Amino acid sequence: MTKPFLPYLETMISNACTLACENCTNYSDYHMKGSMRYADFEPVFDAWNERIEIDCMGFIGGEPMINPELKTFMRKTQVKLQKSVMLVTNATQWHRWPNFIDFIKNMGSVHLKFSVHQPNEHYIHAAIKNVFDNVVWDQVQCEDDFEQYKNDDYSLMFTIDRCNRFTRSWRGTNYYDMKPYANNPIEAHKECSQTYCPLLYNGRLYKCSSVALLQQVLGDHYLLDDADWQPYLQYNGVGIEDSDKDIQAWINNYAKPHSICRMCPTFEDQPFYTHWDKVQTK
Numbered sequence: 001m002t003k004p005f006l007p008y009l010e011t012m013i014s015n016a017c018t019l020a021c022e023n024c025t026n027y028s029d030y031h032m033k034g035s036m037r038y039a040d041f042e043p044v045f046d047a048w049n050e051r052i053e054i055d056c057m058g059f060i061g062g063e064p065m066i067n068p069e070l071k072t073f074m075r076k077t078q079v080k081l082q083k084s085v086m087l088v089t090n091a092t093q094w095h096r097w098p099n100f101i102d103f104i105k106n107m108g109s110v111h112l113k114f115s116v117h118q119p120n121e122h123y124i125h126a127a128i129k130n131v132f133d134n135v136v137w138d139q140v141q142c143e144d145d146f147e148q149y150k151n152d153d154y155s156l157m158f159t160i161d162r163c164n165r166f167t168r169s170w171r172g173t174n175y176y177d178m179k180p181y182a183n184n185p186i187e188a189h190k191e192c193s194q195t196y197c198p199l200l201y202n203g204r205l206y207k208c209s210s211v212a213l214l215q216q217v218l219g220d221h222y223l224l225d226d227a228d229w230q231p232y233l234q235y236n237g238v239g240i241e242d243s244d245k246d247i248q249a250w251i252n253n254y255a256k257p258h259s260i261c262r263m264c265p266t267f268e269d270q271p272f273y274t275h276w277d278k279v280q281t282k
Contacts, residue, residue, distance in 0.1 A: 003053040004244075004251045010058030010086070011041070011200040012209065013073055017062040018092040019117055022278040023168050025194055026209045027217045028062045030175055031282070035067040038076070044203050047240045049080055051247060056111065058086035058197075060209075065093035071103060078107060084155070086111040092281075094127035101134045104156065111157040117279045119162055131158055166275040167193060169210055169264055175221045179228050181269060185261035191271070192264065195255050205250060206237040211260055235260045 014035040017028035104110045137149035145162040172178040194208035206212035238250045265271035
């Protein structure tokens with residue numbers, strides 16, 4: 001029987017981050033801690049790999065290059081998938097991984113993405129230069145804040161995302177008084193920055209990281225009993241124990257609106273703001 005096909009799935013291999021970006025979609029701006037062990041990830045991934053076909057597995061954070069087992073995550077997962085893997089990093093730790101670009105070249109079938117949060121800092125210029133100095137790239141796309149390149153010899157992709165616009169994903173002044181927007185989910189989904197970013201977290205598949213980590217964040221800030229959040233806390237993604245029908249239904253909703261999207265803002269809320277001036281180095 002053909003397995004359900006999921007174009008992309010990502011997982012947080014580090015909750016900790018080197019930066020604190022206001023309104024981080026992964027909530028890493030309130031000093032979340034810890035990194036995942038590959039030994040804990042492997043059996044969970046193996047179980048899901050039996051149930052669904054994953055076309056690309058992404059490793060994110062926090063900052064994934066904090067995790068000392070990063071290469072193990074990438075290499076072993078790619079062998080199991082026989083597909084591509086993706087690394088999304090802010091590049092602050094690039095200098096701590098000597099010859100990492102050679103590691104990627106030797107692997108092949110890797111998509112490297114730099115999320116640029118501090119465009120004027122030396123580390124990001126040095127990291128980008130290192131990538132360009134060691135691989136010959138063909139440009140695929142070039143816009144004001146977004147560049148993408150490919151190298152067919154090594155089956156590599158390289159993306160530079162200068163993300164200067166962030167979205168206030170919840171109402172309130174801080175995490176202790178955060179509230180959902182309670183919006184039309186279709187309109188909220190139109191402004192979503194995580195449309196194509198389902199997350200494997202604590203063994204379950206979630207619509208996005210903002211949803212996956214919601215219970216943890218509310219618990220950390222004493223809001224689990226807040227009446228406004230109760231409808232959203234009922235959503236728990238899908239687990240490996242769920243039926244083929246339920247998992248297929250979840251996959252069918254990939255990149256589409258869901259009732260859980262009601263918690264997020266629409267264009268009418270004007271939640272957008274410039275981001276680079278609101279980044280702090282930890």
